[in-house]
Amino acid sequence: MEEPEMRQRRKYIQAMSARMRQVADFVPPCKVIADVGCDHGYVSIYLLHEKRAEHAIAIEVREGPLLRVEEHCRLAGLTRQMECRLSDGLERIAPGEVDCVIIAGMGGMLMVDILERGNQRGVLPEYMVLQPQSDIDKVRIYLQQLGYGILQEAFINDKEKYYTVMQVRRGYEEPAYTETEAIYGRYLLEDRNPVLYQYLQREYENQEMLEARLKLKLNAAPTDKLRERMKLLEYERMLNRQARAYYREPPLPKAIMNGAIH
16 A cells, blocks of 8 residues: 555645646756745655655745645655755855755746845856746846856746746856847747747737737827837837747757757
8 A cells, every 4th residue: 555655745746737847857867956935845845756856955935835845745754855944045055055956936037136146155056947937038148147058948838828947057158149039038949849839929919919909099199108118019029020930940950059959
């Protein structure tokens, strides 16, 4: 008969969303991972159960959510392998303590702030798995400035919401991004990612509807604010067209650059 702890682990793993599973799948085998803003702790539990990590540090900034993670850890029988730590980002991570950092499900600028503070303290590891909810272009550009390059990138539709997940590595050099590449993802575009194309088509249709509404408002009562919004929309549509233009050509072979496959 299966042990209660094992049944509980499987229950938590089955509860993982497609977004969480993609985040976990991008974590390379390692000794110690730190999951910042770990929510229920499911990713850490999954990685330990699958023996992809030997030890996990599940981090929350508030005590209430951390107590919930501690309970999940106890029920899953992982108290020896999984530490639940109250910390503001990476503030309570020591230099060299972890091999991979996971930060998922938070805004891009908050993510940049956490990474910057971690970088100043010298605690960022060689590998990170990141899933920003917004300002993804700013995250990509900041990572380049920080000396990290994207090894793998996924774009998924999870319950009609779109998410970008990236695996990055320090010391991996990439050419500077164009604005279109920073917004939509260079390797997603080069690989002709089908989910990204779906997103681009929906974005294009929404832009067309917005343009029609703005034109009606401009005809009825033109204002400088409306003109500026129309000008911005035209620029956004241009970026969308540039991204969709990638799909007019056959997919590129898997790009092999500096020894890494995207």
